[in-house]
Amino acid sequence: MSEKVAVFDTTLRDGEQAAGTRLGSREKLTLARQLARLKVDIIEAGYPASSPEDFAAVQLLSREIEGPVICALSRAVPGDIEACGKALANARRPRIHTGIGVSDVHVAGKFRDPKYGKTMGEKKVKLIQMAVAAVKLARQYAEDVEFYAEDAGRADPAYLFEMLEAAIEAGATVVNIPDTTGYAVPEQFGALIRAIREKVPNIQRATISVHCHDDLGLAVANALAGVANGARQVEGTINGVGERAGNAALEEVVMAIRTRGDYFGVHTGVETREFCRTSRLVSDMLGMVVPPNKAVVGGNAFSHSSGIHVDGFLKDRETYEIMRPEDVGVLESRVVLTARTGRHGLRDRLEKLGYALSQEELDRTYHRFLIVADKKQEVFDEDLIAILHDEIHPVPETYHLDYLHSYSGTSAIPTATVRLGVGGEMKEGAAVGDGQVDAMCKAISVVTQTSAKLARYEIRAVTSGTEAMGEVTVQLEEGDRKVMGRGASTDVIEASAKAYIDGLNKLAAQFRGQERPGDTPG
Ligand code: KIV
Numbered sequence: 223m224s225e226k227v228a229v230f231d232t233t234l235r236d237g238e239q240a241a242g243t244r245l246g247s248r249e250k251l252t253l254a255r256q257l258a259r260l261k262v263d264i265i266e267a268g269y270p271a272s273s274p275e276d277f278a279a280v281q282l283l284s285r286e287i288e289g290p291v292i293c294a295l296s297r298a299v300p301g302d303i304e305a306c307g308k309a310l311a312n313a314r315r316p317r318i319h320t321g322i323g324v325s326d327v328h329v330a331g332k333f334r335d336p337k338y339g340k341t342m343g344e345k346k347v348k349l350i351q352m353a354v355a356a357v358k359l360a361r362q363y364a365e366d367v368e369f370y371a372e373d374a375g376r377a378d379p380a381y382l383f384e385m386l387e388a389a390i391e392a393g394a395t396v397v398n399i400p401d402t403t404g405y406a407v408p409e410q411f412g413a414l415i416r417a418i419r420e421k422v423p424n425i426q427r428a429t430i431s432v433h434c435h436d437d438l439g440l441a442v443a444n445a446l447a448g449v450a451n452g453a454r455q456v457e458g459t460i461n462g463v464g465e466r467a468g469n470a471a472l473e474e475v476v477m478a479i480r481t482r483g484d485y486f487g488v489h490t491g492v493e494t495r496e497f498c499r500t501s502r503l504v505s506d507m508l509g510m511v512v513p514p515n516k517a518v519v520g521g522n523a524f525s526h527s528s529g530i531h532v533d534g535f536l537k538d539r540e541t542y543e544i545m546r547p548e549d550v551g552v553l554e555s556r557v558v559l560t561a562r563t564g565r566h567g568l569r570d571r572l573e574k575l576g577y578a579l580s581q582e583e584l585d586r587t588y589h590r591f592l593i594v595a596d597k598k599q600e601v602f603d604e605d606l607i608a609i610l611h612d613e614i615h616p617v618p619e620t621y622h623l624d625y626l627h628s629y630s631g632t633s634a635i636p637t638a639t640v641r642l643g644v645g646g647e648m649k650e651g652a653a654v655g656d657g658q659v660d661a662m663c664k665a666i667s668v669v670t671q672t673s674a675k676l677a678r679y680e681i682r683a684v685t686s687g688t689e690a691m692g693e694v695t696v697q698l699e700e701g702d703r704k705v706m707g708r709g710a711s712t713d714v715i716e717a718s719a720k721a722y723i724d725g726l727n728k729l730a731a732q733f734r735g736q737e738r739p740g741d742t743p744g
């Protein structure tokens with residue numbers, strides 16, 4: 223069996239530090255329950271000394287969450303550590319995460335007050351003393367203490383090794399090597415982890431953790447380089463949310479470890495089928511949209527569109543997919559129909575919709591499909607069905623719209639008058655309704671003497687601007703028959719009337735020669 227890499231989720235702490243986001247304790251609990259379903263090993267619940275709400279959140283998660291370790295963050299300051307200890311008091315498996323800056327920039331900048339020492343040398347000695355005291359104090363509240371060496375990615379390695387050795391000696395069970403500013407590059411970061419294993423004499427007594435930020439877009443690559451070089455805990459957030467450019471995206475790190483098990487030779491305990499659900503929840507709660515092309519959880523991560531790819535994918539999924547969608551909680555891969563999809567993709571989709579076409583019918587449909595696809599970003603199933611009805615199974619025009627007048631206003635009753643061609647005759651009718659569309663549908667029903675139910679109504683703009691072309695799709699039901707009707711116009715009421723009449727024509731074709739549910743016997 224390969225070695226396990228523990229997964230440390232900090233969505234609720236570092237992730238929530240993303241600009242413009244804030245989670246209350248109830249929201250953190252909802253997310254933590256989902257993280258527990260995802261089976262992460264550690265949930266960093268918050269920074270209790272930072273605010274009463276964060277203290278309450280750590281307390282609540284400590285009480286409610288079973289399974290993962292519940293961790294709380296502190297600086298190497300007694301007050302912070304005591305707050306962690308109190309907030310974690312009811313946790314089944316508590317961990318305190320404490321630490322201090324180690325890079326020269328941090329030592330000189332954050333600890334510039336002479337009380338930490340006058341020279342860099344004095345300050346560095348003082349900071350090691352503070353780290354040791356912090357770990358010792360944290361151990362009084364929890365057996366599990368993680369020590370972070372902040373900004374390790376930019377630190378002088380010799381000082382970092384010294385600091386880590388002292389923290390482990392003081393009782394740290396995990397040593398976290400954060401690339402706080404996202405400065406590292408994978409080869410160098412991997413070498414740093416390897417050097418820690420070689421140069422820190424007591425390193426065997428602690429687990430090495432990696433915590434990478436994404437300022438150069440290298441967080442996931444750096445975290446994986448850490449794992450490849452012996453880190454056995456990896457930290458990150460769902461969707462990569464976090465300070466500035468964010469943290470390493472856990473779904474990417476975990477799926478890389480899983481998909482490239484041949485390379486990394488380790489495993490995690492994560493229930494990867496929960497990734498998609500978790501990603502959506504985080505996106506919703508933090509109000510941060512996931513880009514469609516985001517690895518693993520983006521809306522297009524399992525979509526295929528170009529003809530060459532669709533053709534290969536339909537022959538053998540593995541030609542263009544290295545992960546199975548169901549393994550990350552996506553129902554199935556999607557072939558997106560666009561102008562580049564090609565005949566094979568079109569035929570496959572038509573077959574899935576239940577239409578088996580001859581070569582000649584397919585050619586005609588493909589020709590019409592390309593015309594539609596050139597105007598739209600994506601061709602939907604409803605569009606295909608409409609094309610098929612026009613090309614392959616044209617519907618006779620029982621009803622034809624000749625004239626429409628519709629009237630409405632803030633203090634007027636919506637009214638519609640229509641004139642339709644019905645079997646060679648012109649017929650006119652009017653109705654009032656609950657809105658213009660309702661009035662128009664009722665007027666058409668009066669003229670056609672039909673009783674179809676409008677089960678669905680959708681409108682969307684197919685061009686942009688205030689003169690946009692509106693496309694209306696309706697679903698009509700009569701007895702056990704269901705049909706789609708479509709209509710387009712720059713006037714949405716006219717588009718709606720056309721769609722409604724289109725649907726009625728389809729129903730008329732289907733019921734031709736048969737008794738209709740609304741017909742009176744005799
Ligand atoms: O990025 C960082 O250094 C951190 C530490 C507090 C672990 O988030």
Ligand code: ZN
Pocket residue numbers: 236400402433435
């Ligand atoms: Zn961080």
